[in-house]
Amino acid sequence: NAGVTQTPKFQVLKTGQSMTLQCAQDMNHEYMSWYRQDPGMGLRLIHYSVGAGITDQGEVPNGYNVSRSTTEDFPLRLLSAAPSQTSVYFCASSYSPGQRDSPLHFGNGTRLTVT
């Protein structure tokens, strides 16, 4: 298994541009989530999904959209990039409690800079 795969690893955007961060997992995990990591702020939850067709907001959802059309994929869309969205983004997945109890598995992260 490849685990959780994120692309790209690095990205530079100009203010106002849009882009999609890709996340895929091959572990048949129902639960997928996106976090952003900023110095001194820990990992803050942006959006999450408990299964295909179901998404919900986390702590810091503004400026981001998600969709979950398949179990494997959970893309994160930045609608109009702002410098405040400069961060490291992590996708993470796990089984749902109804499937099997398991910890979060993280991808390798995407480092995004918005100028």
Added chain:
Amino acid sequence: GENVEQHPSTLSVQEGDSAVIKCTYSDSASNYFPWYKQELGKRPQLIIDIRSNVGEKKDQRIAVTLNKTAKHFSLHITETQPEDSAVYFCAARLRPGAQKLVFGQGTRLTINP
């Protein structure tokens, strides 16, 4: 609201000494408490976790304790080694049956040789 507080934000110990990191959570219904280690430039990786029906769990030099009454849990690392230097995050699942994890702010642990 949903909240996990982690202290200290930085910790420096001599090699061979013990390190303790503490977290508190707000929701008494929380039932799952993992700890993650993140090395520089890498992704967070699970090192140990504990569930609310257990008071303590050990794995070699690492242990986690949980005090449900006080709503806090702690990570203990004994006989620290240089490779223990990293950022450590605590987290809590704030609702039984939910999968969402809320993370603490992180502790940067430095082991001095």
